[in-house]
Each structure stands twice: as structure tokens, then as C-alpha cells.
Amino acid sequence: MINIALPKGRLGEKVYKLLSDIGYKCDEYSKDSRKLIFSDKKGEVSYFWVKPSDVAVYVELGAADIGVAGKDILDEYCPDVYELADLKMGRCSMCVAALEDFKDDLSSPLRVATKFVHTAEKYYNEMGRDIELIKLNGSIELAPVLGISDVIVDIVETGTTLKENNLKVIGRISDISARLIANKSSYKFKNGGVLSICEELRKAVENCD
């Protein structure tokens, strides 16, 4: 039995569809059900629906053998897992954004508002730029508008929210997409099962491309 952690929401549903198309269908599954665990009758796979940012925790701690997590979460929390495939879904970018008229003042530390503290720290450390971090949990775009930060580090999908708040992208940190991750112990003890799901998913993604 392979336990699979999927992120709740649109991305998770898309990944489930892909998995069921390649034979890991679960008859119990219903889009509208509030159940969090589904198992298939043959006992090959079991699905958990968890908060997207928690998928990596479930996989690292072995509750799930494999899971689907955004590259943003993997970069931020650096879980000790294998990253086996790029599912090329949920694509977006980790960006630095600022007000339209922003000019960097190198005489003082840059104030950076973000949910992705580690990612921002790493990016500016590599640049050698001194920063002051402001950890926020949502509506990050507000920070420069209200003057509590000079820039933000956040995920940008279409850029519409930025535009509506008079912000623009001034730096691109990395490309983000959904990744298939595996627990390191499960990779060894359930090697055949993990590798065959991974291989079939890779092929399915290539065909979708």
C-alpha cells in the first residue's frame, strides 16, 4: 500500500485526476466529500488530503510515502525528502515586487515583507544585500502600499494583484511548479511501488505537455 498526500484544492484534484487516469483510481473518492482519507479497494494506494504547505511534513515524517508539494514550499522548508518529478502543474514564479516608483536605497537595510522568510533570506544573502525581514501570513501586497516594507517576496501567477496594487516585479527568484516528493525510507522499503507511480506520472505529464 502506497500512501499519497495530496494538497487540498484545485491542484490536488488535478493530480488525483492524473493518478486515477494512470490506474490509481479510488472508488470512494468524491470531489464534494469532506472525508480526508480515501483508499482504493485493491489496497494499492491510499490518499490523504492535507493543507498544501503541510504535504512535505506528512511525507518527511512518513505518514505519506509520496506526496505533491509546490517547489515554493520545498525551497522554504527544505524537508529531507527525495524530489522525484516535476509535474508541471500549478506553475508560477517566486518574485520580488515593489511599488512602481521604487528605487533601492543602498545606505540602509532593505525592508522585505514575505511569507517565505528562508527563501528571501537566502536570495539576499547570495546578493550580499543587508535586509530587515517582516514575516506576514497573507495580503503581502499591502506591506509596501502601507509603507511597512520596501519590497515583497511572494508568488506571482498572473501579476494581476500586483498591478491592481500599483506594484511591479523587480526580480525573479525561481520558477515554481508542483513536484512529486518521496519519503527517503519509503523509497527504500517500498521501492517498486514508489518508482512505478513516479515513472507512470512522469510519462503522463509528458503526454499532457
Added chain:
Amino acid sequence: MKNKISDKREESIISQLSALYMQYGYKRYKPGCFEEYSLYQENKDFLIGKNVITFSDLNGKLMAMRPDVTLSLIRHSDVSDKSTDKYFYNEKVYRQSAGGRNYKEISQTGVEVVGSIDGAVVCELTILICKTLEAVSDNYILDISHMGFTEGLLNEFPSNRNTISEYLKAKNLHDFYLLAAKEKYSQNLINAFEIAVNACGAPENALNQANSAILNSTMRDAIAELNALYELLKEFGFADKVNVNFSATANADYYNGVIFNGYVENVPHCVLSGGRYDKLIDKFSKRGGAIGFALYLGEIERYLAKQNETVDYLVVYSVETQVQALRTAQKLLSDGRSVRISIGIPAGLGYKKLIDLTEKEAT
């Protein structure tokens, strides 16, 4: 029949392992609980967690609760390249638990060999690792890698060394291909990296594949050493429990040869790690080499306990049948069975047979 229940408990594993290491002629090492903080500060990359519990001693010197045993052993022992010393220890260490946010007292058992290290020492240590993992679980896998192979490979990517190292650790080929296209890496380099990621599993096959990834003499020497080790493990009957996995790496500032990572079934993380660390000896300006491993028993007990909370017999008694319960239990215990006597059925305990002495009283 030997009582299987306590066999896999922490205390029992420790005593079994101590007997095993002494049988191989290893001396017990017993360090103090405190060390000068500077020892850990200067070698913080050698430690699993970077945080250490510190305090000032009565003279104002900054001290630390020991987060690791190896550093104390190397600092305090006479290492010489003319002789070999073999030690084992069962100690508590104080550090952050894996993935945890608090300090923990963690039970750790380990073996260190210092001085002149040859093929026989490496093979004997690998066998001891297999036997150590076997004491924890019948179903274990030992991942073996070699710093010479991984470092030799990473040296071929000088401008993106750290990124490629992360990709290797995560078995991340998809991001590697993007970087390879951007940096226009040769097909030879791409093939070597693919093999390093995919040559994983039974040594014979994995080492054969690794042969075609060799790009320099460092990698060649590493594969030759792994092949020689594998041949010996085969002869002594341990080859089927060993996997080659080049994604298992260690800090290259300290480690330089064979690397070990042990896994047991039902525990989601690595339970044993170790390897050859001659470079640490250099840092202490001593001559000779070193190789060792540590088993993180404290980190796995919760998983083991879950599997073992089962007794052969549960004897349930009433106030009137207490003595009868004791007698029944004593008889079963002397036959080597595990028995729990209880006035009711205890929650969370599994049992194979129930002896109900309350019913008798009722009739």
C-alpha cells in the same frame, strides 16, 4: 524461548550491542557530559544540529552540554597513524531532535575507530553496522556511498557545485536537466549525473552502472574501494542488506571515504549514520584516520515501542483471584512467555491469549 518483547527495547538493544562490540574487542569510551563550547563552535558543521545548550562554569568559561560524542573522543584520545584504537559508547547527547523545535536528551550508541584505517577495518565496521541495525529490526537497509565518487563528480561542475549537490541529494533530475541545458553541459557530464542519481540499489548492478560514470581518478578509486568492500561483504553474508546510493552524502569538510546511512522498516528517517572522517583528525592536527557510526536510538524508540506493545498472555483477575493470577503468570514466565497481569483489560496493549480469572470467581 527468548522473550522477544524486550529484545527490541532501547535498554535491551544497548546491552546487546555493548556485548557485540566487546566481542569484537572494542573498548568502552565514557566521556564527561560537558565540554568547552569552543569545541562545538569550531566544528559546528560536523554536528547534526547547529544549536547547543551552553552555560558558564564556576570560572566563567563557556561550556556546553555534549551534542555529540565523536568530537570529544577525537579531542581527548591519542590518535596515531602507527596503531589503531577501537571504541564504542552508549551515551546521552543533547540537541534538537530531528525536525523538532526543542532540545532533547537523545540516547546514542556508536563505534569509532581511530588511527591506521585499512580495508579490514572498513569491512569489520560495515559488518558491525549491519549487526547493529539487525538488533533494531530484522528488516533493515544499509545505504553505502563514497565521498570520493560524489566529490569527484561535483568537482566537474565548479560553477554550480552547491546546486548540483542539492540535486544529487534530492534525486532531482528534472531541475538538473534545465540547468544542464542552460549551462550547455556535455552529454558525458549529463550521463554521469544521471547514473549517480539512478545507480541505486543492489551493489553489483549499481557499481557496474557507476563504472560508466567515472570521470576522474577520484571517482575511479572510490568505485574500486566500494567494489572491494562489496566482495568482502558478499563473502561474509551481508551483501543482500546493502544498497549503493550516491544521493547519501556528508559534509566534505570532514568526511572523505565510505559513507553509511541505515534505515529500518517503519521508521521514516535514517536511524544510523557514519563514515570515514580523516579530515576531522587533520583539523585537530593529529595524524591518522578515523571511521565510525552512530545509532540514534532515542529517535526511534517511539516507533519500536508501537510495534512491540504486545504480550503473549494477558491475565485478568478480580480482587479474589489475585494470588491465582500471580501463580498463573509465574508459571508462564518460567516457560519464557511474556505476561501482563491486570485487574481490567489495559488500553493500548496487544495480547495473543487472554486468561480471564474473573469469570471463575463469578461461577
